[in-house]
Amino acid sequence: MRKRLHPEGVVTFVVDRNINYTNVCINRCRFCAYYRGPDSPEAFVLGRDELFRKIEETLEEGGTQILLQGGLHPGLDLSFYLEMLRSIKERFDINIHGFSPPEIHYIAGRANLTVGETLQSLRDAGLDSIPGGGAEILSDRVRQVLSPRKIRSAEWLEVMEEAHRLGMRTTATMMFGSVEGPEDIVEHLDALRGLQDRTGGFTAFIPWSFQPKNTELGETVQDRPLGAGGAEYLRIVAVSRLYLDNFPNIQASWVTQGIKMAQVALRFGANDFGSTMIEENVVRAAGVSYRASRRGIVDAIRSAGFKPAQRDTHYNIIRRL
């Protein structure tokens, strides 16, 4: 299947930077090691200067996109987000891949607008595409345990559907290896496939596994202290490649699985290596630290027997290496 869709043995990656604009979050998901309360001494909202500096560095490294995400901060309103987007677009020519569905839903709620209206204004201010975070498992039974305060499956799907209707492309993720069963995973994949049939707006599917360290949930899932194993990860990659026949790309997650596992995933259905991720605070807070540089990514793809190519947010190949 992978070969049918990507016959040349090309494996793509994007050069980008993950910028977290705040770590304050009211959701307090049980698997998240990243969030802080608004009064915590470690709470932050990223200042403009630093934001711009990070974007400059990204461009210097040949980056084409930033992944702009944050927690659900009770003190920020729609105008904060719009101004942030405008200020970036005024200064830089870079793709803004930002705000996962929970953030958009939250911003909309606080502004008293519909999701569609909110997306429209974010798009007009410069938002290009939306990352598929916050999907976790699209089964409300599981969400109730993992992240009771987070938006439900239907709401997550609604945000994506609206975005696709406005012509924005998005990715979709899945976080497995916590409390779900195989039937929940199938429910998740099925919901994505159904929406993709209607809109065609998803560019890629990115499964990654729950990282138990430093999280509330990690302390309760004792029988699997390491989280999901490598065998399970490969199975999920393979199953999703087969089931999501209308998704053009499956992304291997070296950030959560390590470079070596991501390489193996390329033989189990994945065709994209994700991003060079100059920064990845959320995962790092959970104690995984796999280092890689752009050179490292290129070498990793090559030594796995594939041809590396840098792509943009929309999976267009910019240059072959």
Place this chain on the structure above:
Amino acid sequence: MLGRIEQKVLRGGRLTPEEALALFETDDIHLLGRLADTAAERRSRGRAYFVQNRHINHTNLCLNRCRFCAFSRSKGERGAFELSTEEVLERLEGSPEGLSELHMVGGLHPEWPFEHYLELLRAVKERFPRLGIKAFTAVEVDHFSRISGLSLRETLARLKESGLDLMPGGGAEIFSEGVRKRLCPEKITAERWLEVHRTAHELGIRTNATMLYGHIESYADRVDHMIRLRRLQDDTGGFQAFIPLSYHPFNTEIRGGRPSGIDDLRTIAVSRLVLDNFDHIKAYWVMLGEKLTQVALLFGADDIDGTVVEEKITHAAGALTSEGLTREALIGLIRGAGKVPVERDAFYRELNLYGDRYEDRQGDGAEAPDRFRTARARQ
């Protein structure tokens, strides 16, 4: 070719070097994995082993200073250390209940006499009589024989008398002479390495064998390495496990890529298929990471080493895996691959079985014959 190899493996036939090479060169890692898993299942009946062990490096001072070694230091250099016998004992005192294997290797200390090592063994054996002592690579044993002026046989006999139970497989690197000369000219030759292990086997000391791959060697060199080990094992039956070691290029003088996860799995699978006279293939989780180790259990490995309290050598070279895993984590890791976790001691005696599958499988066949004993009886 692959079809023929497949038939042969299913019949339980022995692979030729050409066939081994074809397995290295195939892109079809799924077929390779399936074959290796079949071969592993046949002998281990779904079991995968771990051990509660402890690694101690008694010193990192080393006369050799191999160019790919990030661990060794010269005297007086920053980070150099040497543990006295007392200090080794103290570390062991602090170990958890249930520790059954000590893995102790070190550099070639510029001053310690042979007697120092014998004393160390005696002291450990006396204080911890039930602990299996697996210590000193062939490189160290060769060094002992030179500093003591004793023959190899005599050196090993003394070590055994003083409490040495097993020898680890380190220092084998890659046997192929050309590569060895470029990779580690400082080290004993392949012939010498094999001679040390042969002699140990003759004295009743079981050993492991390693192979360091992913640097400048070719697939043909890997095959050559495995075939030489297979030949020695045919003669003595003294090897317990084969451990392929994935090269870590950080902090060392020889750079270059690092083997891909696919290459790691391939090497494990081919070794399971080629080394038909080895009981165990070990996927060393400290090197591979926990996730890939689990996958390796589906590619022919049946041992994942152990709880490993201390591992200076790999970490000095920048491996990013955690330093020690709990027993629960190891059990979970093995279960996740669908294998039955078995806690073993240093001699692969089974201490604890976790899981119901084992009961189902016990009837599958008699215990594997003890090749070592049979071979020794023949002599």
